[in-house]
Amino acid sequence: MARHVVVGKGPIGSTLAQQLADAGHEVLVLSRSGGPAVRTTPAGGSIEHRAADASDPAALTRAAHGAAALHNCVNPPYHRWTTDWPPVASALLAAAEATGAVLVVAGNLYGYGRGTQLMREDSPLATTETKGAVRAAMWVEAERRHRAGALRATEVRGSDYLGPGAQAHAHVGPRMLEPLLAGKPLYPIGSADTAHSWTYLPDFARALVAAAETEAAWGRPWHVPSPEPLTYREVATRFATAAGAPAPRVRTVPLAVVRAIGLVNPMMREVHAMGYQFVEPFVLDATASERVLGVTATPWSRIVDETLAAWRARPGDAQRTGTGRAAA
Numbered sequence: 001m002a003r004h005v006v007v008g009k010g011p012i013g014s015t016l017a018q019q020l021a022d023a024g025h026e027v028l029v030l031s032r033s034g035g036p037a038v039r040t041t042p043a044g045g046s047i048e049h050r051a052a053d054a055s056d057p058a059a060l061t062r063a064a065h066g067a068a069a070l071h072n073c074v075n076p077p078y079h080r081w082t083t084d085w086p087p088v089a090s091a092l093l094a095a096a097e098a099t100g101a102v103l104v105v106a107g108n109l110y111g112y113g114r115g116t117q118l119m120r121e122d123s124p125l126a127t128t129e130t131k132g133a134v135r136a137a138m139w140v141e142a143e144r145r146h147r148a149g150a151l152r153a154t155e156v157r158g159s160d161y162l163g164p165g166a167q168a169h170a171h172v173g174p175r176m177l178e179p180l181l182a183g184k185p186l187y188p189i190g191s192a193d194t195a196h197s198w199t200y201l202p203d204f205a206r207a208l209v210a211a212a213e214t215e216a217a218w219g220r221p222w223h224v225p226s227p228e229p230l231t232y233r234e235v236a237t238r239f240a241t242a243a244g245a246p247a248p249r250v251r252t253v254p255l256a257v258v259r260a261i262g263l264v265n266p267m268m269r270e271v272h273a274m275g276y277q278f279v280e281p282f283v284l285d286a287t288a289s290e291r292v293l294g295v296t297a298t299p300w301s302r303i304v305d306e307t308l309a310a311w312r313a314r315p316g317d318a319q320r321t322g323t324g325r326a327a328a
Helices: 011-022 057-064 076-098 130-147 174-181 201-213 232-243 255-262 268-273 285-292 299-312 317-321
Strands: 002-006 027-030 038-040 046-051 069-072 102-107 154-156 160-162 198-199 221-223
Touching: 002 011, 002 130, 011 027, 011 046, 011 102, 011 130, 011 201, 027 038, 027 057, 027 130, 027 221, 038 130, 038 232, 046 069, 069 076, 069 201, 076 130, 076 268, 102 130, 102 201, 130 154, 154 201, 160 201, 174 232, 221 285, 255 268
Parallel strands: 002 027, 002 069, 027 046, 069 102, 102 154, 154 221, 160 198
Antiparallel strands: 038 046
16 A cells, blocks of 8 residues: 655545545645544554644655655635745645655635636636635646656645535535524525535545546646535535425625625635635536546435534534434
């Protein structure tokens, strides 16, 4: 089995590390805070956590020595992308170049920009929004170095994610499930009735693994195969129906309100800049990824069931609801 280094232990990095270890791989997870020393899996894999500065090329190079792949799962706060991403991206490129590890970047769809009706991997990176431009520039540089033969790199782009491990900032995560299952109103940004692609976290991880292990995938970007697009309201309805909860009560937050909050809140200012994703169709195509990476999207029925099962299994859930189930 191979050795993989995962930089970042958020939802994507943690899901990826677990999948790799479950497949018998040796996984080193780097993050600011570190974590448990070593944990083994029944398949013979292991996960080790280590504290590291993701912007330190020497530290990343030492960690990636002997690794088959170096996975970039870092995710700085929105309002710090312009300052935090460049040194991290530079350090990861340096480490990949020095060690020969394949650089596998967990990316997003921001680089395509507003008005891209169906996003494909060959859609132009034409965004004029700051955060999307940062991510686009990161890939352009990685691709340039790959073509020059300095390193091997690939990027896997997903949409807004959901599933076990999704955290408070996720559109379909605690901020949807907790009020939904308690019969309380939901407050999505923009429109609740616009078609949107949603990416399942385990599918994201599977695509990252496949991209790392498939030589034909190197040197270009890929999309995570995702289930059919659904509106926010449709997603909420599926979860409510499966959980036996009341039909969702949806009260949208207009972008004008988000913009006003952004005048005093830097994070909300950046959220407003991405608001177009929830007032017009935001749909990806992953046909090429399915063909080359061999990954297919998990169907919605399974996504809902697995996400609800994980939600109900949270530590202390029985104490919160009195039933061991999410409140309905």
